[in-house]
Amino acid sequence: MTDLTEQVHDFNIQGENATSANSSQHSYVPPHMRGKSSGGKMRPSNGSNGSNNYGRRAPLGESYGGYRDGGGPPSSRRGGSYFRGGSSSGSFRGGGGGRGGGFFDRDSSFMSRDRGFGTGGGLGRGTGGRWVDGKQIPGQKNERLEKELFGVADDPHVLSSGINFDHYDDIPVEASGTKVPDPIDKFTAPQLDDLLLENINLARFSKPTPVQKYSIPIIANGRDLMACAQTGSGKTGGFLFPVLSEAFKSGPSPTPEQGRNFYSKKGYPTSLILAPTRELATQIFEEAKKFTYRSWVKPCVVYGGAPIGNQMREIDHGCDLLVATPGRLSDLLERGKISLQNIKYLVLDEADRMLDMGFEPQIRHIVEGVDMPQVGERQTLMFSATFPIDIQQLARDFLNDYVFLSVGRVGSTSDNITQKILYVEDQDKYSALLDLLSATSDGLTLIFVETKRMADQLTDFLIMQNFRATAIHGDRTQAERERALSAFKAGTANLLVATAVAARGLDIPNVTHVINFDLPSDIDDYVHRIGRTGRAGNTGVATSFFNAGNQNIVRGMIEILTEANQEVPDFLKELSRDSGRSRSTRGGGGGGGYSNRGHGSRDYRKHGNGSFGSSNVGSGRSNGSWGSGGGGGGFRGGYDSNSWGNNSADSGRSSGNSSWW
Numbered sequence: 001m002t003d004l005t006e007q008v009h010d011f012n013i014q015g016e017n018a019t020s021a022n023s024s025q026h027s028y029v030p031p032h033m034r035g036k037s038s039g040g041k042m043r044p045s046n047g048s049n050g051s052n053n054y055g056r057r058a059p060l061g062e063s064y065g066g067y068r069d070g071g072g073p074p075s076s077r078r079g080g081s082y083f084r085g086g087s088s089s090g091s092f093r094g095g096g097g098g099r100g101g102g103f104f105d106r107d108s109s110f111m112s113r114d115r116g117f118g119t120g121g122g123l124g125r126g127t128g129g130r131w132v133d134g135k136q137i138p139g140q141k142n143e144r145l146e147k148e149l150f151g152v153a154d155d156p157h158v159l160s161s162g163i164n165f166d167h168y169d170d171i172p173v174e175a176s177g178t179k180v181p182d183p184i185d186k187f188t189a190p191q192l193d194d195l196l197l198e199n200i201n202l203a204r205f206s207k208p209t210p211v212q213k214y215s216i217p218i219i220a221n222g223r224d225l226m227a228c229a230q231t232g233s234g235k236t237g238g239f240l241f242p243v244l245s246e247a248f249k250s251g252p253s254p255t256p257e258q259g260r261n262f263y264s265k266k267g268y269p270t271s272l273i274l275a276p277t278r279e280l281a282t283q284i285f286e287e288a289k290k291f292t293y294r295s296w297v298k299p300c301v302v303y304g305g306a307p308i309g310n311q312m313r314e315i316d317h318g319c320d321l322l323v324a325t326p327g328r329l330s331d332l333l334e335r336g337k338i339s340l341q342n343i344k345y346l347v348l349d350e351a352d353r354m355l356d357m358g359f360e361p362q363i364r365h366i367v368e369g370v371d372m373p374q375v376g377e378r379q380t381l382m383f384s385a386t387f388p389i390d391i392q393q394l395a396r397d398f399l400n401d402y403v404f405l406s407v408g409r410v411g412s413t414s415d416n417i418t419q420k421i422l423y424v425e426d427q428d429k430y431s432a433l434l435d436l437l438s439a440t441s442d443g444l445t446l447i448f449v450e451t452k453r454m455a456d457q458l459t460d461f462l463i464m465q466n467f468r469a470t471a472i473h474g475d476r477t478q479a480e481r482e483r484a485l486s487a488f489k490a491g492t493a494n495l496l497v498a499t500a501v502a503a504r505g506l507d508i509p510n511v512t513h514v515i516n517f518d519l520p521s522d523i524d525d526y527v528h529r530i531g532r533t534g535r536a537g538n539t540g541v542a543t544s545f546f547n548a549g550n551q552n553i554v555r556g557m558i559e560i561l562t563e564a565n566q567e568v569p570d571f572l573k574e575l576s577r578d579s580g581r582s583r584s585t586r587g588g589g590g591g592g593g594y595s596n597r598g599h600g601s602r603d604y605r606k607h608g609n610g611s612f613g614s615s616n617v618g619s620g621r622s623n624g625s626w627g628s629g630g631g632g633g634g635f636r637g638g639y640d641s642n643s644w645g646n647n648s649a650d651s652g653r654s655s656g657n658s659s660w661w
């Protein structure tokens with residue numbers, strides 16, 4: 001076990017006497033009351049005396065250490081702090097001096113490692129290659145840029161593969177569809193493009209991960225693909241490598257005449273990658289910058305919340321591989337700034353999240369309603385760690401004779417993550433969090449909450465307690481989000497409080513601990529959230545505060561914990577039994593289970609789901625032992641999908657209930 005795993009394993013907020021699942025006994029017991037037979041449950045006081053005055057109900061700024069709004073600058077006591085300003089988005093008004101615990105989000109030094117974070121290219125112009133007489137002429141090597149893109153060996157800011165990287169080889173892989181190409185074992189057999197191989201070496205990737213072993217030959221053979229693989233298992237390379245290798249070998253497509261306007265060039269990308277959030281789009285763009293180093297391919301990124309003018313200028317400089325959030329891309333298409341007629345590859349990353357976020361109309365417009373080549377004339381690739389049924393239905397419209405690839409069971413968590421579930425009532429969460437943070441050390445900790453307001457409140461609270469915390473959520477400006485992420489990556493702030501906006505895809509080295517201060521209401525979100533740690537064969541810990549308000553995901557959690565060989569706490573088992581009993585007396589069905597959400601590692605084309613056509617495949621291979629499933633209707637039992645209307649990727653759109661993101 002790692003140190004952190006041991007620390008969390010030994011961590012018990014219930015004190016020595018807590019053994020029963022009775023809810024009155026598994027409430028939080030403050031440290032100074034543990035071991036005492038008070039019989040009663042200690043509640044944090046909301047008053048100003050006593051050490052334990054940090055109950056959740058306490059209004060911000062009144063009981064955290066006695067600070068009151070307007071009662072003098074907090075900086076004089078605690079150093080710079082994160083305080084909500086007059087705006088609803090929360091802003092940093094860090095003071096100076098103090099005891100040094102504070103964190104100034106506006107410190108420009110946080111940006112030092114992430115200069116490319118933002119719009120467009122930033123690839124050190126002049127180092128790009130050229131396409132001459134049917135051949136790629138690689139650009140000049142540039143040591144400074146290489147360091148910036150790839151880091152140096154043992155750089156803590158670069159994620160290196162961990163001790164369990166080789167265990168990925170043991171993960172069962174299923175690939176179904178007609179004539180599935182054989183997997184590869186090495187990046188060199190069959191050969192990826194030479195320049196790409198050089199860049200893969202610079203990234204210190206010695207061999208492909210399982211998803212890459214399969215996706216590279218499948219895509220290289222011209223097939224459409226739906227790929228499901230665990231979080232942190234290299235899906236980004238899984239689509240970038242084959243797409244770029246082909247682009248490096250075959251060169252640019254001819255640009256149509258009408259695109260040659262001197263003043264405002266239209267972009268004609270050949271590869272389009274759609275992603276749900278700005279941060280994920282930016283991260284994919286950063287990866288694309290690495291692997292297109294010295295090549296003719298110019299990557300570009302566009303997303304909402306950043307000035308569109310800058311992005312349009314970047315497109316003017318070239319845009320062969322475009323990473324985009326759907327809302328901003330729709331905008332650019334309407335303005336006639338981008339044409340999709342040259343698209344060879346369409347990638348939908350975290351496709352299920354894009355649907356959850358209400359992007360389906362934009363996605364359908366982009367794919368079917370403008371000028372993108374039809375199904376069969378382009379290659380379409382979908383990647384995620386979770387694949388609910390409605391995504392498989394979208395696949396029916398967008399993909400052609402595709403290969404369905406599942407690496408491990410879809411929606412499962414990585415064995416590299418130690419999962420711990422603690423029973424904590426809402427009002428005890430602040431105390432429990434402080435306990436947990438003091439019991440653990442090292443690395444970066446990502447703390448998930450359900451609402452933007454809560455993210456601000458908790459961040460304020462942590463800073464008042466002298467922790468180096470910052471926040472990321474949909475109400476913060478793009479610049480604030482970027483600074484928060486940069487500070488977290490650099491370790492300047494070692495705690496990042498986040499809403500679901502940070503749950504998907506983000507790959508931040510050295511995140512050793514994920515804490516679900518609030519558990520999500522959807523079990524897929526749990527899988528993605530905890531997947532921010534334990535990546536690329538590294539180990540990590542995920543701790544979740546559970547209480548009766550999370551009953552709807554009990555069964556899903558038990559399945560996930562059991563499957564990943566994790567301890568299932570007794571209270572979860574009891575709650576599951578109770579909810580089973582009450583369902584049977586009520587005669588109801590469903591209820592938050594994982595299997596019965598119609599979720600699965602199976603290819604729905606083969607299993608004859610009533611609502612899904614099953615005619616175009618026929619490998620005859622069985623796809624494993626998935627349970628009874630729930631048919632189409634099971635999905636989204638856990639929450640009201642309308643509530644997720646707020647679109648964090650495109651601040652221009654205001655929709656739905658915005659309190660989550």
Ligand SMILES: Nc1ncnc2c1ncn2[C@@H]1O[C@H](COP(=O)(O)OP(=O)(O)OP(=O)(O)O)[C@@H](O)[C@H]1O
Pocket residue numbers: 159160161204205206207208209212229230231232233234235236237384385504505506507531532535536
């Ligand atoms: N072949 C490889 N060898 C070593 N490390 C790799 C390899 N491929 C990818 N990685 C690293 O593994 C980490 C996770 O990769 P990536 O972000 O693509 O995972 P993912 O499967 O997309 O995760 P998520 O489901 O969370 O989006 C990254 O830091 C990446 O650089």
